[in-house]
Amino acid sequence: MSQVVEHSEENRGAFSSRKVFILAAIGSAVGLGNIWRFPYVAYENGGGAFLIPYLIALLTAGLPFLLLDYGLGHRYRGSAPLAFRRAHKAAEGLGWWQVGICFVIAVYYAAVIAWAARYAFFSFDKAWGDDPEGFLFGTYLQAGDPGIGLDFVSGVTIPLVLVWVAVLAIMALGVQKGIGAASVVFIPVLFIAFIALVVVALTLDGASTGLDALFTPDWSALGETSVWIAAYGQIFFSLSVGFGIMITYASYVGRRSDMTGSGLVVGFANSGFELLAGIGVFAALGFMATAAGVPVDEVATDGLGLAFIAFPAIISEAPAGALIGVLFFGSLVVAGVTSLVSVIEVVISAVRDKFEMSRVGASMAVGVPAALISIVLLGTTTGVYVLDIIDHFINRFGILLVAVVSMLALSWAFRKTGLLREHLNRDGSVKIGRWWELLIGVFAPAALTFILANELVDNLRTPYEGYPTWMLNTLGWGLAVAVILIGFLAARLPWRDTTFLGDPEIKARQDERSN
């Protein structure tokens, strides 16, 4: 049996060193949300005072949850379904639920990267002219009425195809030569490019006005529940925890690696990058507000509005605007690609483990259908609405829900947190105490359940953005429920006879003793 385990590990692939694993994990955690979500969330929720709930959320929920994912993947050395299956026979469905969510996210995430890549080129001649909003929805996306149509937009479809070709090439190359090598190149490039962007943004007139708006503390905000919800939500969504990515990546690390020390580096690198993004984005928004003669709150925004409407306006007005455009949209592309790679790897790794497929075979079996669905749904005049609805619902009633259920199941139903704590402590440079089990089993699920309940009430009371009910019921609620059903159905498929379903750590220790 030991040969089965060894053979399986060799075939799954692995990162060549802890450094490569950390860079890949940072690449996954640092995504579009760090750049276009954090700055506005901080600004809207107390400015400088937001640092306090943000840090508390990082230490009491973000890092503990990250270590839970690390412990699960590292101990059981498998993709999300295999790791959960090895932890407990009844847990496999949770892993497939996470796999389903990742497939859905990959489908729409690629489209945003394609838009950003196109906008990097638009920056050279400021193609949006004096009306970035009209250009985005009218000229570029050619957005029609909400629905699902098949009128393709070449300006979206062509870069989308190129994104998928690049991502599938990385995936086919494997864990080390593909994901690892891409992370080793892309993450330093991302940090250097964004630091350059921040330096340029800080030289603009009005930059200090923007920073003043971002960092001036509103201490009264600390008494508001919504601010604490925002802090926990930001930490949760930005760390890539709870939906299989960190489980998968941790399974590719050497058996005796320091996972707690690695987790601290990844957690603080993610938050450190968010701070950098906040400085860069608000320095640029300060310039925009000063140039327009309006207060910062009239120009501050987040998400697609920040990236594809506010930043084009800044690029048009600023000296060295083309440079700002290339650095900003280039950073979005790099951050997006490293995150997309990690999301799709969750699915590929699961398919490889379950069906014992080759790396190239599994990459194509997963990637080609994902790419086709992505191009058909997102490459059209209705793509922006499809993206908006899926993103909204799968984040809340997919990622958030599976995260809460997984934490509670591992803590209370399967009672694995004690074992995982011992595992993490065995080679961890930072020892974690029993308080970690309390955070994972009680505090973090309670905080996330509170957020989830708020979201549920809001979405039931008010249909999201006034979209047609049939769209919300299919692409929103329907898809969130479908990934659960498909996940637990997939768990009923049998494993191959050669797949080892016991605890690989126990087997490895027995092998060490017998040798």
Next chain:
Amino acid sequence: MSTSAIVMMLVAMLVLWGGLALAIWNINRYTGEEPGQVERDL
């Protein structure tokens, strides 16, 4: 920028970037075992 904004910006930098520096220093001084036998990705 107001004094309070400057102070909070510096505190944020110190905590988050300082935390990152400390975390990197911590793993560099710790000599764990690197994977030597599982590099192949067939």
